[in-house]
Amino acid sequence: MSTLTRKQREIQNREQMLLGIARTMLVEQGFSHLGLDRLAEATEYSKGTIYQHFSSKEDLVAALAIQSCEKRIDLFSRAAEYSGSTRERAFALVAADELFAERHSHFFRCELIIHMANLDEKASPERRERLQALEQEILGIVLKPITEAVQNRDLVLTGNWTPEKVVFGLFCFAMGGHFGLQNYSSILKQIGVTSRAPHLFDNVNIFLDGLNWKQLSSDFDYSKTTKVVMQEVLADDDNVGN
Amino acid sequence: MSTLTRKQREIQNREQMLLGIARTMLVEQGFSHLGLDRLAEATEYSKGTIYQHFSSKEDLVAALAIQSCEKRIDLFSRAAEYSGSTRERAFALVAADELFAERHSHFFRCELIIHMANLDEKASPERRERLQALEQEILGIVLKPITEAVQNRDLVLTGNWTPEKVVFGLFCFAMGGHFGLQNYSSILKQIGVTSRAPHLFDNVNIFLDGLNWKQLSSDFDYSKTTKVVMQEVLADDDNVGN
DNA sequence: GACAATTTTTGACGATCCGTCAATTATGCA
DNA sequence: TGCATAATTGACGGATCGTCAAAAATTGTC
DSSP states (O other), rough: OOHHHHHHHHHHHHHHHHHHHHHHHHHHGGGGOHHHHHHHHHTOOOOOHHHHHOOOOOHHHHHOOOOOHHHHHHHHHHHOOOSSSSSHHHHHHHHHHHHHHHTTTTHHHHHHHHHHHTHHHHHHHHHHHHHHHHHHHHHHHHHHHHHHHHHHTTSOOTTOOHHHHHHHHHHHHHHHHHHHHSSSSHHHHHHOOOHHHHHHHHHHHHHHHHHSSSOOOTTSSSHHHHHHHHHHHHHHOOOOOO | HHHHHHHHHHHHHHHHHHHHHHHOOOOOOOOTTHHHHHHHHTTTOOOHHHHHHSSSHHEEEEHHHHHHHHHHHHHHHHHHTOOOOOOHHHHHHHHHHHHHHHTTHHHHHHHHHHHTTTTTHHHHHHHHHHHHHHHHHHHHHHHHHHHHHHHHHOOOOOTTTOHHHHHHHHHHHHHHHHHHHHHHHHHHTTOOHHHHHHHHHHHHHHHHHHTTTSSSTTTTTTTHHHHHHHHHHTTOOOOOOO
């Protein structure tokens, strides 16, 4: 059965190759310029073969988004293991997100695109479900330090605040910043916003200070945390799929 | 020349009609299902006529985004005239944004779509420039109460904070929330986020408290502000273009 | 009102792209 | 080797974007 295995591995490798080239085309030329005929020509395979891997053009982009999520989970998991206070760990996750969006913007861009195009209807059910499962996994990772902070009273939530609501706040900062810089760059440039990182970290600090999550940024230097995390996480950050 | 004027007005009316129907099709069926042949049939005009109004499909969507910005500016301008503290006025703008995204989500969706598709290359230069000018106008409106707050020391900015940076923070909350609810609704539902408004207002309050913008939310009930603004602004909020 | 010049409208057409499928080629197995 | 199964191909149908020469409508003039 070694021949069969060889063939199967060959097919798997081909899928990675297809995705790699497709990602390049998608990022450099945009969704509308990503043509399957062109992809077929670029990869020296026929269109029929490509359709054996992906049920539609949208399904292909979904596969790219899945890759992106997997890569993100990889980074997040490592950041979550940072040893420090709950707020430091939350901050580590924000740093990981920032790192991801910066170093792997092409991956992230696939996620944005797949969520804007009507993926829900056109991607294959398998990939749709897998993508959703991965996103839920990410949610769980981010939720963890927050619930822990509530348990050990680093963070005391009042009123109608819940850990999930805190996640939503962080999600808005991250997503709003990413989306803004990708799509409103010209207008943001005019207000001096050209790079996410410093603003994102300051925003998050103000937000967490507002929630009174100990230690406050006045009592602890979180820029060190981010720096250490960035370097640790970045250390063995492999550029899979170029 | 009254006949010429009549003809010209006829053409202008036709453009509004085209945009109205196109917006419905875009919102109900998505960008990919917005076909110019179908639009031609629905409006009982020919495709050639449509191309006399819009240089391309993307240009049409740009025109929709322009309408959206104009409507937004209308709401923002009125919210900006709210008489109250600087922070109340900033809050009024957030409320206007929320109102806009809620009551005119179809308009807003056009803005998102046009910024995701490669508008930059395919829309007509005129509409591209107009859209950018409108966005800059919006920026100016939002910037005003912040700079005023800095001037009268309701808000004291320390470190590397600037009014523009505060705008960016608010922008992230608003955009991140909108984008999230439009595109990540299934995952957000699982954490109990189904409606923007309450979370958005709470988030903004925490953020502005973190910036120490007087009066703090513990000393003033901003929910009243939003309620009043929503009703005042909503009062003569005409649903132009259905 | 008739007729010519100009503007507007039309829809057929070429080009492009997605997804299919019958025919062809390659592979596994006895 | 020879047959059965699996993989690959590219031509094709259907749909859509944008163009353009021909047709229709409008304007201006006598």
